[in-house]
Amino acid sequence: SWVSGNRQRVLGGHAGDDTCGYDFEIVRKSGRLMFEVKATVTDNHAFDIGESELRAARSARKGAYRIIFINNILDPDSRRLRILPNPLEAEYADRFAQVNQGVRLRFDPT
Numbered sequence: 001s002w003v004s005g006n007r008q009r010v011l012g013g014h015a016g017d018d019t020c021g022y023d024f025e026i027v028r029k030s031g032r033l034m035f036e037v038k039a040t041v042t043d044n045h046a047f048d049i050g051e052s053e054l055r056a057a058r059s060a061r062k063g064a065y066r067i068i069f070i071n072n073i074l075d076p077d078s079r080r081l082r083i084l085p086n087p088l089e090a091e092y093a094d095r096f097a098q099v100n101q102g103v104r105l106r107f108d109p110t
Contacts, residue, residue, distance in 0.1 A: 001026055004037075021056025022065065034060060035083075039070040043078065046099055046106040049087070057088045069107075082109060 004023040007016035022034035034056060038047035047069060049057070057065045065086040072078035085092040087105050096105045 019052050021052035031064060034065045035068050037068045039073040041074050043071055045109050046104055048104050057086050
């Protein structure tokens, strides 16, 4: 399930691939789910999304690409994990705002 390059550092064995555009893949009979993990050490609700991640999000079937966002990752008392929808799916476009000229997205945690 863990497909990113960090996989080998933690688990050893098979080297991961950071060009997939997601960190975890779950294969089910109904299709695969792809999860990209984003984290921040602050309470900030913004993240960068790279070219391979954009490519995977654009090509994913509806509901198949998601972002796992963890803020305050180093503070166990304040840490919070959220599973966000694909920011490129039209029905979720109003939940994200582009905050710079590049592709940095922010979301409202409510």
